[in-house]
Each structure stands twice: as structure tokens, then as C-alpha cells.
């Protein structure tokens with residue numbers, strides 16, 4: 001087989017004759033191939049995965065008419081890639097698929113006849129006409145070879161897609177130029193003349209019985225042309241990951257490239273935009289987007305074939321893209337996409353302007369197409385801008401894809417007639433009802449209006465929350481309320497109890513600690529002082545410890561008289577302290593047991609009287625406070641009972657618990 005990547009005869013050198021297509025709806029535009037191998041030998045080895053490549057050196061002829069002016073869409077782009085693939089020995093393992101010119105009929109499955117006619121005419125225009133016409137379009141240059149190269153580039157992608165569909169190869173790489181994804185239905189744009197991927201997609205669907213196509217566009221730029229070609233088509237998913245910058249990055253259509261552009265009519269959700277708000281995104285951000293959005297949607301869609309608009313201008317070192325995707329990152333994305341559609345995957349070159357970056361990136365993809373594992377990535381650690389972008393995409397797309405967890409937490413997501421119920425309110429109501437029916441505990445009426453608003457019927461819940469969404473997955477969520485264990489023990493010993501349970505809230509009020517302290521003072525003054533119990537035990541847990549220390553400071557003499565024991569379980573929170581005043585701090589040291597995990601940073605500090613008597617407990621390391629309460633329960637109550645027994649009868653004592 002002739003492997004010359006840069007033959008000089010100008011003739012096509014592809015030596016593979018495709019197998020007869022299983023289904024065709026018409027035989028027009030079929031190309032007669034020069035035959036190098038018998039089709040029988042292909043049939044015999046059909047079960048082995050094969051990787052195709054399309055390349056034709058004549059695609060270099062399209063160039064800037066001002067030959068001394070360098071243009072980033074450099075004809076060398078495809079030759080450096082081809083040389084890299086050849087020099088590493090990969091080309092020997094690939095099946096060369098012949099490029100050929102797209103026909104008018106094929107191109108016009110996407111483009112208008114006017115567009116086809118205009119491109120055709122450029123072959124015979126004078127230099128002045130070429131310059132004048134190019135200037136009328138957005139980021140286009142033309143010469144007399146442009147039309148031929150554009151037809152070859154587009155036809156090359158079609159041929160590779162056909163070879164994948166008919167089983168000649170399993171997957172493949174189209175090393176073609178000019179690129180395609182900016183080309184609009186009726187005009188060239190952004191270095192693109194015909195929309196190669198869009199035309200190939202329509203050819204497969206019209207002529208080769210392909211129903212559903214998944215197009216993934218990882219070029220740094222949004223593929224405006226491809227998106228528009230399929231915007232209302234429910235059988236084509238167009239998914240683009242691109243630099244967006246609120247519409248300031250090329251092609252600069254703020255509405256079209258945002259995550260809010262989702263497809264129209266029957267095709268809502270079939271356009272998926274992942275718009276990066278800035279440059280500098282890395283492998284981590286792309287892999288995160290793949291894991292959270294691209295792959296779940298691709299599996300749910302279940303395409304017949306996957307085509308990648310494989311620009312390499314998001315690659316590390318690209319002067320235009322300024323992102324940092326490494327060859328390994330591109331390899332991993334290719335690897336993931338190979339799992340879809342029976343492995344039917346085509347990568348078609350789009351942009352990419354650093355010759356070194358694009359050749360290394362393309363090689364990494366080709367190696368994965370050939371069956372090599374992608375090289376190892378570092379730990380995936382997406383940045384905050386990535387997390388927020390993905391959150392917005394999921395929030396928008398979850399209405400159309402079951403695989404994406406619905407994220408409705410803002411009031412604007414409500415549909416008319418839907419009631420938004422606050423989970424914390426729901427749990428408070430449940431808890432109040434339960435405490436009454438089980439233990440006849442009743443809510444303490446709070447005469448203070450402000451306290452009443454904030455603290456009436458407080459409940460505590462722990463739920464399965466998603467790190468990027470703050471949403472609660474109700475089916476996986478349980479209310480773990482350790483308080484019941486304590487209530488049962490205390491009531492079982494015929495003691496009284498005041499239970500104060502404050503759930504953590506997403507937006508912690510600024511004066512949360514002061515409010516909680518005010519609540520405890522209110523309860524002390526109105527319930528404890530009023531009923532005058534002989535003995536009081538204070539138990540604090542979590543954030544509540546600090547407010548409890550505040551109560552001790554505010555009601556010091558009354559507390560020193562009545563409180564026989566204080567137990568503080570701050571968990572990972574700060575260790576509270578009372579006033580340094582000698583009588584109070586001395587009392588607190590002998591009265592208060594502070595139970596701390598051995599790895600609490602507090603142990604590195606100097607422990608003072610006003611911190612109480614602190615105990616280091618290995619078992620509590622990294623344990624949630626709720627679990628600490630269960631773990632310490634038995635020891636704590638044997639300690640409490642000892643104090644109560646040694647100090648006299650306990651029937652009239654109250655225990656106050658603050659969590």
C-alpha cells in the first residue's frame with residue numbers, strides 16, 4: 001500500500017474500496033475507487049477494529065491571496081498533522097480513505113443553491129474580485145483553489161463517515177481543511193466555506209439509513225453554522241463546549257452560543273451549549289463537562305454515529321483559544337466518545353492554530369482511535385467558573401434529559417400553579433408533630449416577635465446534597481435526628497427537658513449566634529427561672545456551643561447556682577470560652593466537660609480555664625456532630641447520673657439541650 005503522505009502527482013492515492021453499503025436510498029454520487037486490495041480481504045478482517053484517515057495534499061491549495069501575509073488558518077496545518085501521524089508509525093496502522101469533491105446535491109442538503117453557486121464562481125474570479133468578495137464576509141479569504149479545496153474537504157468528511165457506516169472502518173480521523181463549523185446555510189464564515197460536518201450528517205441520514213447523529217464540537221469557538229443547521233431537528237444533538245465570555249468571543253452571537261440556546265420546536269434540549277465564561281480552562285474542566293453533561297446526554301440519546309467537530313484551538317499553546325487542554329485531555333474525550341454508537345466515531349478537523357499543539361493533540365486522538373489507552377490525567381479538579389457553568393447547563397437541560405438531576409431551587413423555575421415548599425419548614429412541621437405525639441413535648445411559645453419568626457418549631461435535617469447544586473435529592477434523603485435518643489433517655493429518667501434544635505441554613509444570617517444566644521436567654525429567664533429547678537444540666541453540640549457559652553456569660557450567677565454539669569460537643573467548630581473573670585472561669589473549668597476529636601486544631605493552642613475541661617477523643621476524628629452524639633451517649637449519661645446521684649435526688653431537675 002502506498003503510504004506516501006505527500007505524493008506529488010496530485011492524484012488521489014487512496015487504495016481502499018468500500019464494501020457494498022448495507023442500505024442506500026439512491027446510488028447517486030457514488031465514487032469509483034482505484035482498487036489496491038480485494039474487497040474479500042476486507043470482508044475477512046471485518047471484525048477487527050480499523051481506523052480510517054482522510055487526507056489529500058491538494059487541500060493545501062486554498063490559501064491567502066496575499067501570499068506574504070500569514071493567516072492563522074495556514075495550509076501547513078494539515079501537513080504537520082499528517083507528518084506527525086506518519087512519523088510515529090500510526091499511519092501504517094490506518095486505512096486511507098480517499099477524499100473526493102462534494103456534489104452540489106450533497107452540499108445543498110445544508111446550503112442554499114446561491115451559496116453553492118457563489119463558491120463555484122470563485123474559481124474563475126480575478127484577484128480583485130476575490131478580495132472584494134472575501135471582504136464582504138466575516139473572516140474569510142479566497143483564492144481560485146478555494147472552491148475545489150472546500151469541495152474536497154467536505155467530500156472527504158462524507159467519505160470517512162460512509163466508511164464508518166458501511167463497516168470499512170470502525171472509526172476515523174478526517175485531516176481536512178478548510179474547516180466547516182462556522183459556515184452558514186447561505187454564506188461562508190470564520191475560515192469555513194462548506195459546513196463539512198453538517199453536510200456529512202445530512203448525507204448519512206438521507207442516503208445511508210442513519211437516523212440519530214450526535215455532534216460534539218470541542219473547537220474553542222461556538223459552531224454557529226452547525227447549530228443552526230439542526231436547531232429544529234430532534235434527531236441530531238449538537239453539543240458545543242466553547243469559550244464564550246458573555247458573547248464577546250468569536251463568533252460573538254450572545255444569544256446563540258449561550259446555554260440558554262437549547263433547540264427549537266420538537267428539538268428542545270437537542271442543542272447543548274457549554275459556554276466557558278473565560279479563557280484558561282483545563283483538562284479538568286473539559287472532563288468534568290464530559291462526565292456531568294456530555295456523556296450522560298449522549299447515552300440517553302443513544303446515537304447511531306458520533307461526529308466530532310475536532311478543532312484543536314482549545315489546546316495548550318493555541319494563540320487564539322488560550323485554553324490548556326493537553327493531548328491527554330483530548331485522548332480521554334475521544335476515549336469516552338468511543339463507547340457510544342458501537343464505536344462509530346469520526347473526528348473531523350476544524351480549527352487549531354499552533355502547529356505543534358494541533359499535531360500532538362491530533363496524534364493523541366488518533367492513537368486512542370487505534371485502540372491505545374489515553375495517557376493518564378492528573379486529578380480532576382474543575383475550577384469555580386466551570387462548576388457554575390455546568391450548574392447552569394444542567395439546570396437548563398434537566399427539563400429535557402432524564403439523566404440530569406433536576407435542579408429547581410430558585411423561585412423563577414416555578415411553573416404557574418406550582419408551590420415552592422421550603423424543606424426546612426416542612427421538617428420543622430414534621431418534627432413538632434412528632435415530638436408532641438411521641439413525647440408530649442410542645443413548642444415553647446416565643447413572645448418575642450423576632451425570635452418567634454426565626455426559631456418557632458425548629459428542626460434539624462441531614463440530606464444528600466449535591467456539591468454543585470445545593471439541591472436535595474429527596475429520594476436519597478433521610479432526617480437523622482439524634483435528639484430522639486437523648487429525649488428518650490432523659491424522659492426515661494423522669495427528668496424535664498427543653499430541646500432547642502437549630503438547623504443549618506444555606507445563607508447563615510449574619511447575627512445567627514446573637515439570635516441563638518437571645519433565644520437561650522429567653523428560655524432561661526422564662527422557663528428555668530420561672531420553674532426554679534434544683535439542678536440543671538446543659539448539653540451543647542455543634543455551633544450551639546458558642547451560644548450556650550454566651551448564655552453562661554449573660555446569666556452567670558444564676559447559672560453557677562443551678563447548673564450541676566455542662567457538656568460541650570463542638571465537633572469541628574471553634575471551642576467556646578466563657579468570661580475570664582476568675583470566679584466564673586474557675587467554676588466553668590470544674591463544671592464543663594468539652595469533648596473534642598483528637599485532630600481538632602484547638603489542641604495546638606494554649607488551653608485556658610475559660611475553655612473548661614477538655615478531653616481528647618481519638619474515636620471522634622472526622623465524625624459528624626450527629627454521630628458524635630450517638631457515640632458519646634452512654635458515657636455521657638453514666639457521667640450525668642453519677643453527678644445527679646452524688647448530688648441528691650434528680651426528679652425536679654431540668655436538662656437543657658442545645659444543638
Ligand SMILES: [Zn+2]
Nearest residue numbers: 219221311351
Ligand atoms: Zn475554532
